[in-house]
Amino acid sequence: MDSITDIRDRIARGQTTAQATITSAIERAEKLNDKLNAFLEIDRDGALKRAAEIDQNPGKATLPLAGVPIAVKDNICVRGLQTSCGSQILGPYHPPYHATAIERLIAAGAVVMGKTNCDEFAMGSSNENSAFGPVRNPWDVSRVPGGSSGGSAAAVAAGIVPAALGSDTGGSVRQPASLCGVVGFKPTYGRVSRYGLVAFGSSLDQIGVLTRNVPDAAAILEVMAGRDRHDATTADVSVPPYTREIDRDIKGLRLGVSRILLGEGLDPQVLAAIEAAIDAYRTLGAEIVDIDLPHARYAIAVYYIIATAEASSNLARYDGVRYGFRAEDAPGLRDMYRKTRDQGFGAEVKRRIMLGTYVLSAGYYDAYYLKAQKVRTLLRQDFANAFEKCDAVLTPTAPTPAFKFGEKVDDPLAMYLNDIYTVTANLAGIPGISVPCGLSSDGLPIGMQLLGPYWSESLLLQLAHAYQSANEITARPAIYA
């Protein structure tokens, strides 16, 4: 499938039209949706209308994303399209506004062609928690695509769109990217506006992007990033021209590897792929440095206290009053809240709300939430120390390749351990990218993760691009057959 640059250039030169490009994406999305269930809404009319506007725009050659079809995770607001967050509780909700990231992408010429399926309220690592059925992995439809941005990952892996937006609170862009063999990028906390991203864990959430190649991720990030007056947590840090900085000789750059992190619990095939990636980086001239992240082993515990606590607060707004689903036959207001929420939320969401409520409740706040936030400081310090010895840290993205449906649904804790390598970045606020680095003996994708200091998006893109350019993976998902 074409890269963003290819698409945009061909449209600008008149070799193809935005309408033809968008039609192609929509037809492929519709054709594959029974098999993959990646899309919850495909906006044929709206997308074609927008494509026609692009085609008629005399200035389209100046638009960096003119005519590029993108898919958007269904927890990011696009005015006029549904935003279900993979849940029943939002009912027929259609946001009256665009997320800032969407405004910027549309202004740059991109065309939103649909909303993708996801774990409910972004809570999950397999896309098995959607109220609208699971998404299936394009590489093997008996396996999960990862989560929570499973639909976005599948849409890119299946060649439907060159780019899809996701959200990443504990790895929900990077982990499905790894399981679906695509690139997944989570920016620094505060790099991309969260305005219009339905809040899950407000100190952890970031909008991220999934693409087939690194330059495409750079193109999307460059347009989305930057201070937004609607999101007070965005930082006033200038946005580098990521696409123009992406080619760099990485000789002499130092990659930190924690041997302890590559220890127990890691699938031997994932380990082998990571070792091969380390060798590939040596060949490119990078220096490999031993580092230690002593508090990384506590990251899952820290994450599942902080994320659930913040979620319990953020999801209090779903009460049937102002929008979405409202339970019927409630004798009074409190009953309405309780019934609406019990009927509208799925099991995982309820579990996390209750966990979060518990750790914030009187008598427990200090022992759990405050304690976790202190260990979070120690983890941030671990990374600051590591980045004195290296430019970026290399880890696996996920501990295994894609697993089969149903394998982990009965054991929530086992499911949470899928995030073991990814939650550290959200807790520390640092950027991270997952890049495909091999296939298992079953032909399933394996991803490696690069983590960098705050605002090092350009460096991560350079490191990832250098690897991808020299180590192309030509295998394609089974869905292409």
Add this chain to the structure above:
Amino acid sequence: MAITEADIEKIAQLAHLEITAEERAMFAPQISEIVTYVEQLNAIDTSTVEPALGGLTPEGERTESWRADETEPSLGQKVALDQAPDAAEGHFRVPKVLG
């Protein structure tokens, strides 16, 4: 710490969730297991550590996030009520607030 079904019921009340007996029976051991898992943090000495509340980077902390105290257009009543399950006379109508 062992979380009992009675604990789950108390928590569900706080979280405005009307969970069933089956859900209580399912959630109690699961949440118990997770709480036990996260209690490993007790082994770490954090007596001199500040909590990382908010998640902001240093640049984020330094970013000015106040705006001028001037009225700006807001959603407006029509748009705000547009998706209400039950709108009436410019309000969100809800079941009565019982004692």
